[in-house]
Each structure stands twice: as structure tokens, then as C-alpha cells.
Amino acid sequence: MEIVVRAKNTKVEPGVQTITRDKLSKLTRFGMDIFRVEVDYSEIRNPRVHDCELCEVTVHVKGHFVKAHASSTDQVAALDIVIDKVEHQVTRLKERKVDRKHRPSRRRLAAPPPIDDWIEPTPAGTGPETGAENGSGHAEIIRTKQFTAKPMTVEEAALQMDLLGHDFYLFKDAQTGHATVLYRRRDGHLGLIEAVG
Numbered sequence: 001m002e003i004v005v006r007a008k009n010t011k012v013e014p015g016v017q018t019i020t021r022d023k024l025s026k027l028t029r030f031g032m033d034i035f036r037v038e039v040d041y042s043e044i045r046n047p048r049v050h051d052c053e054l055c056e057v058t059v060h061v062k063g064h065f066v067k068a069h070a071s072s073t074d075q076v077a078a079l080d081i082v083i084d085k086v087e088h089q090v091t092r093l094k095e096r097k098v099d100r101k102h103r104p105s106r107r108r109l110a111a112p113p114p115i116d117d118w119i120e121p122t123p124a125g126t127g128p129e130t131g132a133e134n135g136s137g138h139a140e141i142i143r144t145k146q147f148t149a150k151p152m153t154v155e156e157a158a159l160q161m162d163l164l165g166h167d168f169y170l171f172k173d174a175q176t177g178h179a180t181v182l183y184r185r186r187d188g189h190l191g192l193i194e195a196v197g
Contacts, residue, residue: 002036010043033062
């Protein structure tokens with residue numbers, strides 16, 4: 001298992017790097033196919049923030065990844081909090097994989113609802129026409145993110161979305177090959193938007 005320790009806006013002492021590698025190497029006890037762990041240390045530079053040492057861990061498991069972050073007064077304390085979160089998520093991932101193996105059949109999630117069910121109406125006076133965002137009346141794209149959409153089943157995408165704590169997840173459907181968005185509806189159920197053609 002490869003463990004990569006990086007620092008941004010801060011310095012990671014050799015002793016902290018050793019502790020980090022020792023603690024994260026124990027993730028192998030879960031019996032998962034973990035092939036890479038990335039640890040990013042950074043510092044929140046705000047005198048009003050007491051827990052200024054931030055630690056983010058990304059665990060690459062075959063077919064999935066688990067990500068967690070935490071902040072504390074020092075780097076090792078932040079690492080300990082993150083490891084608790086990561087271990088909890090890896091345990092959930094392992095349980096779901098075992099549960100899926102013992103399930104007699106796989107059901108595909110229901111087709112996405114009509115568009116009216118997942119677009120929320122904007123209350124009068126709060127939409128882009130008010131120009132509240134930037135004074136021009138239009139929302140701006142302030143961040144762009146790119147990633148490789150791996151082919152996976154809807155069930156795997158739902159698990160990955162849950163592990164990341166997101167309300168939606170973009171993936172390539174292994175059965176159809178289409179770009180698909182899995183999203184959480186207001187009623188708690190899941191929906192699919194599938195690009196065709």
C-alpha cells in the first residue's frame with residue numbers, strides 16, 4: 001500500500017510523517033484492496049480559528065475511494081480524528097460489499113422522475129433576475145472540477161455517493177455506457193438522470 005504525505009501552507013515534521021504512515025498502514029487490517037492513501041496537511045490561516053491544523057485523507061480502494069477531513073490544534077490530533085472517520089467509512093464499504101455478495105438479485109433503481117419532480121421552483125424575488133449574485137443578473141461558474149468517470153453499476157454509484165456524503169454522483173453506467181447522474185430526492189429516495197444519444 002502506497003502512502004503519500006503532502007503539505008500545503010504548512011510544514012510536516014519527519015516525526016509526524018512517520019506517525020502518519022504507521023497509523024494509516026493499519027488500514028490493511030480491514031482486508032480491503034487498499035492500494036493508495038493520500039494525506040494532505042494544511043493550515044487554516046485565520047487567528048480566530050483555534051483548530052487551525054487541517055488533515056485530509058483519501059483512501060483508494062479497488063473500484064471506490066473514501067475521503068475524510070478534520071481539523072484540530074495539532075496535526076497528529078487532526079490525523080486521529082480523520083482516521084476514525086475513514087475507518088468508519090471503510091467498515092461501511094466492506095459491510096455493503098459483503099451484503100451485496102449475499103443478495104439473491106440486483107434491482108436497478110427506478111427510472112428518473114419527470115423533470116418537474118426534481119427542479120424546485122424558485123420563490124419570487126430570490127432568483128437570478130434579482131442580480132444578487134454578482135450584480136449582473138446571472139450566476140457565475142466559480143469552480144470547475146474534472147475527474148475520470150469509471151464504469152460502474154447503479155448500486156456501486158449509490159455506495160460511492162453515500163461514502164462521499166454527496167447529494168449527487170456522476171458516473172458511467174457499466175451496462176449502457178452512458179453518462180449518468182444519481183441524485184438524492186427531497187423524499188430521501190434516489191433518482192437517475194441518464195444521457196442518451
